[in-house]
Amino acid sequence: MQIIINGQPTPLEKPLSVQELLHRLGYLDHFVAVALNQECVLRRNYGTQFVKAEDQIEILAPMAGG
DSSP: OEEEETTEEEEOSSOEEHHHHHHHTTOTTSOOEEEETTEEEOGGGTTTOEEOTTOEEEEEOOOOOO
8 A cells, every 4th residue: 555755655564643654754753734635633642543545644753043
């Protein structure tokens, strides 16, 4: 199956929770905001919200600077 992460096609072998996906991408210890199909996912729902085929994910991390 395939999903889109920040505009890039990404293969997945099975549906994953947002938390599992962030862990695989190396974001586990980082503060990030996640949108799934243009809807914000609350941090408390990362473990129960699943990413499925053709879903579009946006992962936004804060940046320092002004």
